[in-house]
Amino acid sequence: MHIAINGWFYDQESTGSGQYLRHLIKHLPVAAEELELSLILPNHVRAPKELPSRVKPIKTGSRNRASKWGKVYFEQRSFPRIARDIGADIAHVPYWGTPLACPIKLITTVLDVIPLLYPVYNQGLLTGLYTSLVSSAARGSGHIITISETAKVDIEEQLQIPENQIAVTYLAPAERFHPQFGAENDEAVRAKYDLPENFVLYLGGFDWRKQVNELMLAYTYVGEADGDTFPLVIAGREPEYDGRLFPDxxxxxxxxxxxxxxxxxxFVDEADKPALYRLADVFVFPSLYEGFGLMALEAMASGTPVVTSDAIVFEEILEDAAFIVNNAREMAGAILALLIQQPLRDTMINQGLALASNYSxxxxxxxxxxxxxxxMRGS
Structure with missing residues (x-):
């Protein structure tokens, strides 16, 4: 079986789509010895030097520039054409960028449908047209893969795709997220980012959905109680604040x-993230909505207790291994409890480690x- 995989996000390691693609490329050849994989790359993405032996990188022509139009051309024309020309059995688009027409069998991974759930993410003529394009195209896929039952329900409702055409494959923390492996580098990471001895961590985006403002509101309580000892460290590349999608x-x-x-x-380098989690006393992930919420599992796998919002996906993925709260006051109480009560802290750490080990x-x-x-069977 020969699979052609869209490699647009391969060099974007800090994105969810990039991480998903890289892990598939690494682990699919192990899952089936007879599987042949072709990684179709746009011209601006450098061909990886280290790939599994049965993964062949193929570069496209100069039309596929690193631009919005270049991305659309790659998705709609270059990728499906090359997948056909190399004799692939299936074209797999590992993100929501499905071609309207594909001459071979087609699978699309849809991590989430956030632009359809929250209109603030679907502003502007071009963004709206692109969302309409890939929404229509996704319905033509032979099958949809998504990453949680929560996302599956949203895809059924928003894209009108039958339940039996959607498969759920959970994500997992990489092996490097571990309470001990690599810990000899932790103090170097502390020095690199000038981190305090103790701290509560937020790592992620700053758009409206991430609800960092709720964590800040919670810190009006935490800070008053113990802010000097446990400051809040906020990690991630800051955007240009626009007041709506990115509140100031x-x-x-x-x-x-x-x-x-x-x-x-x-911004935190990918290589430094395991140490950052390990150094933190608590990781807080207050997001309103996620397709999966991988960073919470990464923190658990690193031995750090986790506090999250009550988004449905966290109840699905994290079960009782996280402190799940529904407002800033509860968030503050959960943070303080994990900082002060050592038996509770130990319990949550152990539950988190056990839960994270279930995902691979x-x-x-x-x-x-x-x-x-x-x-391939057509079923």
């Missing part, structure tokens, strides 16, 4: 008078292979 969080921090308890460290990319690859086989 620095201004909000000033208004709440919590600047003395907040440290902004900016090997299993994800095996379940993805099962979808390939189902589509």
């Amino acid at each position: 969080l620095r201004e909000y921090s000033r208004r709440l008078n919590i600047d003395d308890y907040v440290q902004w460290i900016g 990319w090997r299993k994800t690859a095996q379940e993805t292979l099962a979808v390939y086989e189902k589509v």
Whole structure:
């Protein structure tokens, strides 16, 4: 069986789509020895030097520039054409960028349908047209893969795709997220980002859906109780704040008078994330909606207790291994409890480690292979 995989996001390791693609490329050849994989790359993406022996990188022509139009051309024309020309049995688009027409069997992974659930993410003529294009195109896929039962329900409702055409394959923390492996580098990471001895961590995006403002509001309580000992470290590349999709969080921090308890460290290299989780006393993930919420599992796998919002997907994925709260006051109480009560902290750490161990990319690859086989059978 020969699979052609769209490699647009291969060099974007810090994105969910990029991480998903890289882990599939690494683990699919292990799942099936007879599987042949072709990684179709746009011209601007450098061909990887290290790939499994049965993964062949193929570059496209110069039309596929790193632009919005270049991306659409690659998705709609270059990728399906090359997949056909190399004799692939299935074309797999590992993100929501489905071609309207594909001359071979087609599978699309849809991580989430956030632009359809929250209109603030679907603003502007071009964005709206693109969302309409890939929404229509996704219905023509032989099968849809998604990453949680929560996302599956949303895809059924928003894209009108039958339940039996959608498969759920959970994500997993990479092996490097571990309470001990690599810990000899932790102090170097602490020095690199000038991290305090103890801290509560947020790592992620800053758009409206992430609800970092709720965490800041919670820190009006935490800071008053113990902010000098446990400051809030906020990690991630900050956007240009626009007041709607990206609320001005620095201004909000000033208004709440919590600047003395907040440290902004900016973009974090992928290689440093395991150490960052391990160094944190608590990881907080207050997002309103996620397709999966992988960072919470990464923190658990690193031995750090987790507090999240009550988004439905966290109840599905994290079960009782996280402190799940529904407002800023409860969030503050959960953070303080994990900082102060050592028996509770130990229990949550152990439950998190046990839960995280249930998820693996090997299993994800095996379940993805099962979808390939189902589509090949035409069932």
